[in-house]
Amino acid sequence: MRLGARGFEFQGAPELRFGVGVLAEFEKGDAEVEPDGGVGRREADGFTERYERLGEAQQAFQRVAELVMHLGHSGQRVENLAVKRDGLGGLARAVETDSAVESLLRGRHEAARPSPSKNVRTASPASTRLDSVRHTRTVAAFFMPSPAPTFAARPLLSLCMIVKNERETLARCLASVKDVVNEIVVVDTGSTDGTQAIAREHGAQLIQSSWENDFSRARNQSLAAATGAWILVLDADEYLLPEDGAALRQLIAQHTDADGRATVAFQLVLQNLSADGRPGMLAHITRVFPNRADVRYEWPIHEQVMTSLSRAGVPVLTLTVKFLHTGYANRERNRAKQLRNREIFQTQIAGGGDLAPMTYFLLGGCHLDLGEHEEALTIYRFALQAARRAPDGDEVARGAHVRVITCLLALGRADEALAEMPVEFDAGWHPELMALRAEAEAKLGRADEARGWYERVLGCVAAPQIPPYDVTELKCDALLFLGAYWKDRGKPARGVQLLRAALALKQEGKAFGPAELAALYERVA
Numbered sequence: 001m002r003l004g005a006r007g008f009e010f011q012g013a014p015e016l017r018f019g020v021g022v023l024a025e026f027e028k029g030d031a032e033v034e035p036d037g038g039v040g041r042r043e044a045d046g047f048t049e050r051y052e053r054l055g056e057a058q059q060a061f062q063r064v065a066e067l068v069m070h071l072g073h074s075g076q077r078v079e080n081l082a083v084k085r086d087g088l089g090g091l092a093r094a095v096e097t098d099s100a101v102e103s104l105l106r107g108r109h110e111a112a113r114p115s116p117s118k119n120v121r122t123a124s125p126a127s128t129r130l131d132s133v134r135h136t137r138t139v140a141a142f143f144m145p146s147p148a149p150t151f152a153a154r155p156l157l158s159l160c161m162i163v164k165n166e167r168e169t170l171a172r173c174l175a176s177v178k179d180v181v182n183e184i185v186v187v188d189t190g191s192t193d194g195t196q197a198i199a200r201e202h203g204a205q206l207i208q209s210s211w212e213n214d215f216s217r218a219r220n221q222s223l224a225a226a227t228g229a230w231i232l233v234l235d236a237d238e239y240l241l242p243e244d245g246a247a248l249r250q251l252i253a254q255h256t257d258a259d260g261r262a263t264v265a266f267q268l269v270l271q272n273l274s275a276d277g278r279p280g281m282l283a284h285i286t287r288v289f290p291n292r293a294d295v296r297y298e299w300p301i302h303e304q305v306m307t308s309l310s311r312a313g314v315p316v317l318t319l320t321v322k323f324l325h326t327g328y329a330n331r332e333r334n335r336a337k338q339l340r341n342r343e344i345f346q347t348q349i350a351g352g353g354d355l356a357p358m359t360y361f362l363l364g365g366c367h368l369d370l371g372e373h374e375e376a377l378t379i380y381r382f383a384l385q386a387a388r389r390a391p392d393g394d395e396v397a398r399g400a401h402v403r404v405i406t407c408l409l410a411l412g413r414a415d416e417a418l419a420e421m422p423v424e425f426d427a428g429w430h431p432e433l434m435a436l437r438a439e440a441e442a443k444l445g446r447a448d449e450a451r452g453w454y455e456r457v458l459g460c461v462a463a464p465q466i467p468p469y470d471v472t473e474l475k476c477d478a479l480l481f482l483g484a485y486w487k488d489r490g491k492p493a494r495g496v497q498l499l500r501a502a503l504a505l506k507q508e509g510k511a512f513g514p515a516e517l518a519a520l521y522e523r524v525a
Helices: 054-073 099-107 170-176 195-201 215-225 242-254 306-312 331-350 357-369 373-389 394-410 414-420 431-443 447-457 471-488 492-508 514-523
Strands: 002-004 022-024 032-034 040-044 047-051 080-082 094-097 136-140 157-163 183-188 205-208 230-233 265-273 279-290 316-325
Touching (some): 157 215, 195 205, 242 265, 242 316, 279 306, 279 471, 331 357, 373 394, 394 431, 414 431, 431 447, 431 471, 492 514
Parallel strands (some): 157 183, 157 230, 183 205
Antiparallel strands (some): 022 136, 080 094
């Protein structure tokens, strides 16, 4: 027997509301849902009922099946499920299932193999073969919606993206999540390079939208279209490695409650990659969170979701799961992004209002990346003062302080940069601050002091901080200085070995820290 298919959401109070009866028997391999319509016929125990409107019959059965699946998610053994009418008059019968129905519970979210939808928004897949059900005697009927839904059959994880002209990277991103997500939603803001075709080829639901210089608006369009319990946000120039995707899927399953709801948000580790694939800067960023109407992005540029998560009382857990980013590898594209971002920030600031210190910090970053050091210095000083006044501004204040010193050195004002430094060194210093101290000492002609600070830099490790930093670049700069330092002091062999270490670190990613430095000094006296 074959049933026409439509998506639906199961809604109803514990006492489910049904009227007119449907009686059906399904033999193994005999029940299949297909997308065509027409007249439905149900036969069981000599009873035949004909429906001129197939939708009513198939929806009634599917709602019962989804309820059985839901009870399985909740850990309840399904032995005898009563389907009741609620004062409507009509037929009320029991839905009896034997042990075979337990195989239907393989649909539980954390065990199911993900399968992104193909441009169709349904809460239940449109093509589902109920092979495992040997016989289910169903009496249900026309569904009466309840005002307060208690469960909706929905995908587990939705990937939400915004794109424009991402032909070069989008396929890699979507391929990396094919076994991780259940649904893909892509908001395209005006692509002309074939990006939309790539999205469709990977089963994405494509939404075309105008660009209004507001990233949060576009992000929130994708969230509004998603049907999953969880949201994963990626950009086209980002992707997951298989082991990180598998770990993320497992953690999501562990933090999904019995009703299929997401209970926390996750900060992932953003790993920037250079043009040659070398790991660079790290940052923690919230990219996985519950699909809730009260969780939305804010800020038109460098959009963030943390504020709404905080208001909604959603806990945020920090994971070691990484996603990789290649967007900074292309210098021309990065410059174009910074010009665009600078314009958006300036428009936002011109509009007035009480802006967060982070807004000014990020605008300073646009000026710095564009080589506009005087403008960057002015903005960073303002961000520093604003962050020091803010109740939760310590992290932004530390980052702005580092960038003030960066700008002073770039402007050739090493004495001012040194005066901005903390008097005493401690282990909590930002790694870039150590490198800046070394650079300032060197520019002021104090090579021995610079050497000591650069040797401290070699002990730094990669960790997400504000501002993000590339620990490999910091160590390479330190080794280059130390190589020249020892060559100038009559120890060229030591200098050559340090330069070779810098090359190996840069090209091969070989570790180099205090232990390696000590061994080199001992070996090459």
